[in-house]
Amino acid sequence: MKTKAQLEFQQTWRGSLSDYVTAIAWSPNSHFLAACSAAGELVLISLSGFQSTLLQSETGYSVDCLAFSHDGQFLAIGGQDGQVKIWSLQSGVPELITTLENKSVWVDCLCWNPTKHEIAFSLGKYVQVWDADTQDVVATLNFEASTVLDLDWRRDGKYLALAGYQGARIWNANDWDAEEEALDVPSATVAIAWSPDNQFIAEGNLDSTLSVMEWGNPAPWLMQGFPGKVRQLAWSEVPTNIGVAMLASCSGSAVVVWERDRDERIGWASRILGNHQGVVQAITFQPNSLLLASAAEDGWVALWHRGSRLIQSLTGASNGFSCLTWHPQGHQLAAGGLDGELLVWSEASRGRGFGGR
Amino acid sequence: MVAADIPSSVPVTVLTGYLGAGKTTLLNRILTHEHGKKVAVIVNEFGEVGIDNQLVIDADEEIFEMNNGCICCTVRGDLIRIIGNLMKRRNKFDHLVIETTGLADPAPVIQTFFMDEDVRSQASLDAVVTVVDAKHIHQHWDADEAIEQLAFADVILLNKTDLVTPTELDELEQRIRSMNAMAKIYRTQDAQVEMDSILGVGAFDLSRALEIDPNFLGEDAHEHDETVGSVAIAEPSAMNFDKLNAWLSELLRTQGTDIFRMKGILNIAGEDQRFVFQGVHMLMDGRADRPWKPNETRKNELVFIGRNLDEARLKEGFRACLA
Numbered sequence: 001m002k003t004k005a006q007l008e009f010q011q012t013w014r015g016s017l018s019d020y021v022t023a024i025a026w027s028p029n030s031h032f033l034a035a036c037s038a039a040g041e042l043v044l045i046s047l048s049g050f051q052s053t054l055l056q057s058e059t060g061y062s063v064d065c066l067a068f069s070h071d072g073q074f075l076a077i078g079g080q081d082g083q084v085k086i087w088s089l090q091s092g093v094p095e096l097i098t099t100l101e102n103k104s105v106w107v108d109c110l111c112w113n114p115t116k117h118e119i120a121f122s123l124g125k126y127v128q129v130w131d132a133d134t135q136d137v138v139a140t141l142n143f144e145a146s147t148v149l150d151l152d153w154r155r156d157g158k159y160l161a162l163a164g165y166q167g168a169r170i171w172n173a174n175d176w177d178a179e180e181e182a183l184d185v186p187s188a189t190v191a192i193a194w195s196p197d198n199q200f201i202a203e204g205n206l207d208s209t210l211s212v213m214e215w216g217n218p219a220p221w222l223m224q225g226f227p228g229k230v231r232q233l234a235w236s237e238v239p240t241n242i243g244v245a246m247l248a249s250c251s252g253s254a255v256v257v258w259e260r261d262r263d264e265r266i267g268w269a270s271r272i273l274g275n276h277q278g279v280v281q282a283i284t285f286q287p288n289s290l291l292l293a294s295a296a297e298d299g300w301v302a303l304w305h306r307g308s309r310l311i312q313s314l315t316g317a318s319n320g321f322s323c324l325t326w327h328p329q330g331h332q333l334a335a336g337g338l339d340g341e342l343l344v345w346s347e348a349s350r351g352r353g354f355g356g357r
Numbered sequence: 358m359v360a361a362d363i364p365s366s367v368p369v370t371v372l373t374g375y376l377g378a379g380k381t382t383l384l385n386r387i388l389t390h391e392h393g394k395k396v397a398v399i400v401n402e403f404g405e406v407g408i409d410n411q412l413v414i415d416a417d418e419e420i421f422e423m424n425n426g427c428i429c430c431t432v433r434g435d436l437i438r439i440i441g442n443l444m445k446r447r448n449k450f451d452h453l454v455i456e457t458t459g460l461a462d463p464a465p466v467i468q469t470f471f472m473d474e475d476v477r478s479q480a481s482l483d484a485v486v487t488v489v490d491a492k493h494i495h496q497h498w499d500a501d502e503a504i505e506q507l508a509f510a511d512v513i514l515l516n517k518t519d520l521v522t523p524t525e526l527d528e529l530e531q532r533i534r535s536m537n538a539m540a541k542i543y544r545t546q547d548a549q550v551e552m553d554s555i556l557g558v559g560a561f562d563l564s565r566a567l568e569i570d571p572n573f574l575g576e577d578a579h580e581h582d583e584t585v586g587s588v589a590i591a592e593p594s595a596m597n598f599d600k601l602n603a604w605l606s607e608l609l610r611t612q613g614t615d616i617f618r619m620k621g622i623l624n625i626a627g628e629d630q631r632f633v634f635q636g637v638h639m640l641m642d643g644r645a646d647r648p649w650k651p652n653e654t655r656k657n658e659l660v661f662i663g664r665n666l667d668e669a670r671l672k673e674g675f676r677a678c679l680a
Contacts, residue, residue: 019445019446019447020445020446020447022445038445038446038447039446062442062445062446064442080442104415106442108438108442124417125417146419146421146434146435147417147419147434147435147438149438164434165419165421165434186423186424186425187421187423187424188421188423188434206421206423206437207423207424228474229473229474229475252474322445338445338447339447340447
């Protein structure tokens, strides 16, 4: 296996926006790559020939979040202007179909239901769930404790988790009026992520801790010893050999990878990937393997074989990287930079892969 | 891997004071003065901020208590979120002004700048400026917030001086001075003050000189009719660093809740450099500073501002740390 761990990814495209790339995403049907900036731009890049279309030019208001619907038919953005804009990509030509205006509030995060055309977005202390087909509000949720800092749908679309001060609260998407479940933490949760098998939910916290809860088990695991706030989380799509997804977390310049152990007394075994020298801003697993990519403000994107061994370092944003996304088939990786850089790397020879698991 | 350039830190002015004291007037003066510069303003009370091209962010104060409500671990969640978002832009901002409501405790704002790793690395506190309505402050002496806003201040504007007599003003200034021996006090009408007095003050810059009102230092007996007051210690002799460190740690552990702010310059035995420190409640930040100059008189100067401070005990505790 080790002989395969050689330089595999090469830069195949480079573009730019005028300021900090706040978010980047590949559409699930792999037709498009989208990126937005702190200057308010939104660019849609067609993957046949890397043709760029500027869906929104500079506005002066940062676009802070962006997401494709599960089938790639819709693209939504939100940001400092308080608007949520939705484009339909059904005809192949992007068409702006919805602009939701909200006064004096920033839309900090948004997330599509993984099973249907419903999108949840934050409006300060509230989250609104909007149906892009019927063009109607499905639900308005009140988080109460603070502004919503992150949100995530369970993969089956049955639950929506909101994070903020004092932890997370989980709403039942089949009964929005039902009492929500609280996952309390003694500080604030800044990042939340469901595992792909719907079994676990992880919370990255402001007090330098990580909590992991098994669905249905009231006692969460609490992981401590991080150098700072736990700002990002990523679960692997494929499980490890004991059948549980791998969990990556980042804090300061450290990436910490957690693997469920057979031994209950160990619970989750961790290892620190300490090569970065700047704040790690994004982490994400290759969709079909345990290859982990991390992007940091030190100007490096690092690739970690099985979430442990550094096998390649990619550069191209000298002042640092801010975000990352894998192609749905995993043979391409895209990243955005602090100065507006957009980069795509492709696997040099397709099909060799990294040996799967 | 190459270390990125050290990002330039944006100065932050915190504006406190009761509704109607003149905060919005002062804010508009700052914005007019900073014409041509990019100023971001975070407001908690939506006043009439009437300047174009400046980013005004209306936010609710979100107090995040961490660590079981420990007072020094209380920060402002809204500021962490907003500052993190604003600082992504390449040409960022030249200046950030945070206006708090009249009912706000200034401590969590200041502590956010000590505690949060992102806020700390991207922005630096310049000064806490408190605007006081010289005529109506008397209605608020019973309110903790009014007292705390004075106790935490680096600069105090006694505003609306035209509405009170000179005698009343003298009494007011004396009363405020007994609470806060460190702040610069200016008498104003319509919040008219030289901008250099409130911007670029560097009150949280450790290498700036500590300024204690000489009159305060000179007086032997202060009339402490307030529970909130200042204790200043001036002592020329060299100190034992280890003893001092142990004393300060113990002091903050046991009385940190009641100590609002402290600042000091220390003359440490065997060291050629000054040692400087400052603190907010239990959070302390200190380091070796520049060397003492050859013709400079080496000395210790400390100020504590807090509630129910025992002056005699503080002085005794400090002197027990002499080398």
